[in-house]
Amino acid sequence: MRVPLLIVSLSLGAAQAVAQGTQGGFVARNFTFASGESLAELRLHYTTLGAPRRDAAGVVRNAVMILHGTGGSGRSFLTPGYAGELFGPGKLLDTARYYVVLPDGIGHGGSSKPSDGMRTRFPKYTYDDMVRAQHLLLTQGLGVSHLRIIMGTSMGCMHAWVWGYTYPDFADGLVPLACAPAAIVGRNRMMRKMMMDDIRQEPGYQGGQYTEQPPGLRAALQMLYMMGSAPLLQHRQAPTRDAADSVITAYLDARMKATDANDMLYQFDASRDYDPSPHLRRITAPVLAINSADDLVNPPELGIVERLMPQVAKGRFVLLPITPQTRGHGTHSAPTVWGGHLAEFLAALPER
Numbered sequence: 001m002r003v004p005l006l007i008v009s010l011s012l013g014a015a016q017a018v019a020q021g022t023q024g025g026f027v028a029r030n031f032t033f034a035s036g037e038s039l040a041e042l043r044l045h046y047t048t049l050g051a052p053r054r055d056a057a058g059v060v061r062n063a064v065m066i067l068h069g070t071g072g073s074g075r076s077f078l079t080p081g082y083a084g085e086l087f088g089p090g091k092l093l094d095t096a097r098y099y100v101v102l103p104d105g106i107g108h109g110g111s112s113k114p115s116d117g118m119r120t121r122f123p124k125y126t127y128d129d130m131v132r133a134q135h136l137l138l139t140q141g142l143g144v145s146h147l148r149i150i151m152g153t154s155m156g157c158m159h160a161w162v163w164g165y166t167y168p169d170f171a172d173g174l175v176p177l178a179c180a181p182a183a184i185v186g187r188n189r190m191m192r193k194m195m196m197d198d199i200r201q202e203p204g205y206q207g208g209q210y211t212e213q214p215p216g217l218r219a220a221l222q223m224l225y226m227m228g229s230a231p232l233l234q235h236r237q238a239p240t241r242d243a244a245d246s247v248i249t250a251y252l253d254a255r256m257k258a259t260d261a262n263d264m265l266y267q268f269d270a271s272r273d274y275d276p277s278p279h280l281r282r283i284t285a286p287v288l289a290i291n292s293a294d295d296l297v298n299p300p301e302l303g304i305v306e307r308l309m310p311q312v313a314k315g316r317f318v319l320l321p322i323t324p325q326t327r328g329h330g331t332h333s334a335p336t337v338w339g340g341h342l343a344e345f346l347a348a349l350p351e352r
Contacts, residue, residue: 023045025045026137027044028041028137037123042106044103044137047074048142049102060144060146063147065100065151067105068108072108079333081334092342105130107266113266152176154179154329160175168282172286177291181280181289181304182275194223199217200216202214221252221255225248234247290332292319320338
């Protein structure tokens with residue numbers, strides 16, 4: 001069931017209103033999770049930009065789906081540095097040409113999540129559940145049975161890989177940014193476990209029944225900051241001791257106001273069984289995978305993507321070198337850095 005929720009603001013100019021897109025909601029009925037748990041109603045929030053264009057058979061041919069990272073939402077892409085570089089007139093994903101779909105994943109944004117009231121009774125979802133819900137949103141909610149490309153950042157990058165082998169004929173191309181198509185192990189898993197332990201093992205968590213955000217959440221957010229940071233960028237942002245103290249304090253204060261501990265726990269735990277590596281030969285769509293050399297979460301010295309990419313029939317991997325423009329893990333949201341590679345990829349996709 002699709003529930004349109006067009007946002008209109010008389011104070012915004014026409015261009016700004018278009019840039020903010022159209023928000024909507026879809027309700028998936030009797031959704032059963034991989035754990036066996038279920039929800040009678042799973043609410044999925046989304047934002048769209050542009051309009052769908054159908055071919056003679058009624059199939060939408062200009063849809064692009066972009067999937068956000070852990071803790072984010074579809075609307076996190078509506079920034080000047082991202083939307084302004086990709087969605088504007090003459091840009092690579094100009095919304096006069098493309099129908100851009102920005103879903104909020106399960107447990108994120110305006111979609112159903114633990115903090116809505118269920119807390120730890122909320123089903124313990126996985127990435128497979130999130131991808132299946134995205135498929136329902138597209139096919140049943142928006143009437144989209146085909147995508148030109150699926151792009152994803154961080155968690156959304158991993159979702160793009162899952163899409164590739166779960167629904168191999170759904171998209172013409174996949175563009176995963178800032179991840180690896182392999183199980184989360186080693187330091188990556190250790191960092192995630194430390195964040196979850198910071199929350200759960202602090203007495204203020206109260207088994208998830210807290211009345212105010214537990215202090216352990218701040219410790220978890222400290223680790224999150226380090227995961228997404230890059231030395232060159234942070235050194236420029238904080239060239240003095242006082243500036244460094246101010247930057248990290250401002251970040252933590254802001255995130256504490258915007259983050260729920262149970263939501264964060266579920267978001268990071270959802271990656272627990274992610275592992276596309278046994279399924280890569282089932283991916284038939286062309287793949288452009290992009291990582292950056294200063295990514296703490298996906299360090300290049302592990303060589304994971306290079307080792308696995310030969311199993312992808314039409315796969316290409318780009319490792320961006322460290323430059324003043326890269327942002328560590330966050331380079332996934334800097335189209336000015338990797339846009340040239342995306343342009344080549346789009347140009348090479350066969351027309352439909």
